[in-house]
Amino acid sequence: MRRGEVDSTTLLNALLTFTQAAQTALLQALHALGLTGDVHGQPAWPFAWRVAAETLLIDRGLTRHLALFLAAAVLALLLIALGALWRRARWPLWLAAVVLLLIAPKPSPSIVLTDAVPTSFHRSPSHFDATSIDRGLALYAQHCASCHGTDGRGEGLAAASLAVWPPTLSAGLLWKRAEGELLWRVLHGMNARDGTQTMPGFAGRLSEADAWAVLDGMKALSAGESARLEASWPWPVRAPGIDVRCDGGPPRALSEWRGQRVRIVTEGVVAGVNVVREVRGEARVKAENESFSSWREDPRVVTIVLRPNHAASASGCEAASPAAWRAFASVAGLEAQSLTGTQFIVDRDGWLRALGTAGQADWSEDNLICRSDESASRLTSSKPEADGLGALIARMDADPVQATQLGLPHSPAQTRSP
Ligand code: HEC
Known part of the structure; x- marks a missing residue:
């Protein structure tokens, strides 16, 4: 990417942020003045249109x-x-203002505006929490997979008999849409131009929390499918929100580690599939098929151990959410019983960036599966790194996730250290 393009991405990002923030501020002002009420738990956007920040892309x-x-x-x-x-x-001065507005280039409203729904500016309250993902996956299997397919590719058993094929989730659909508008479609369905229903609404069957959860589940499913089939997370995914216990202390949210790199190490095996060999007196539970066998505490990352039965041990940091194992398995595109030995690297901003597969001996840059298409040579310094993890971290830090709202692709930040 050349310099000019980087600048225009930054401009675009600023504009997207500005248009979204301005409209949210307008909504909050109208709500505070009592000019609009609530719908599905948050202030309702009262207009039939909104500024379509996504067409800017x-x-x-x-x-x-x-x-x-x-x-x-x-x-x-x-x-x-x-x-x-x-x-x-x-x-x-006022005359100058009028003249300025008259001569300013005005983009056509039909391009700048798009149809809106009352929930267009709703924000998900679930924060991609492991519990929400796990519940969402179960709801998805129950209500949605018949049409959308167990893999989310839109080829469920009932799909062929529909007038319109369900869309595939693999093309970043969930990242390109406003999340509030996705919520509306799940609750109220979708119609073709002639008014016939193409997608049923679930308002009677799913609560608002369930609808947000099912969107989390779909996102996890979509991320997992890309990881499984293409070894990539083309659309940045947050690390599922989990509780973490350190040295037997009280549970803390994973988000408290923002600002630090986190490595999630999956240890142990699902009960009934393999026997966990517990070594008394040792801090760690070792599983027979554990890989990355030499992993140690490393000052470059905060290590959090994830176990299928979230049994806490006295030392180190451990995931304490019952849903954590299944949520991490889903974003890795693995069955729960196959997750053991997998590792994840979460960057300082809370994005899932690297996936280490069971059986792999050491980290390398190739494990960075959430990255921009910037060439590696532009991003990494000429200084050789001591080991695979070092190289991975250097590449990751040089290529932060800049923005992901409304489908703005992962692009390298403009400023980076030389
Ligand atoms: C009867 C089949 C059917 C079922 C069941 C179904 N969908 Fe759909 N869904 C569709 C079809 C068809 C479309 C495409 C509609 C269109 O483009 O007009 C669609 C579109 C969507 C979209 C894309 C919306 C957009 O912005 O383009 C999402 C998200 C979605 N469905 C979520 C769900 C969820 C979540 C469930 C379960 C709670 C579900 N669907 C259940 C058939 C179904």
């Missing part, structure tokens, strides 16, 4: 247009405010 020319228009609008507002304060120059 498709049309970069439009982005520049909109940026210029916004700059002109902000300047005009400043002139109007200045005119209100400075009486003597009031009319010239």
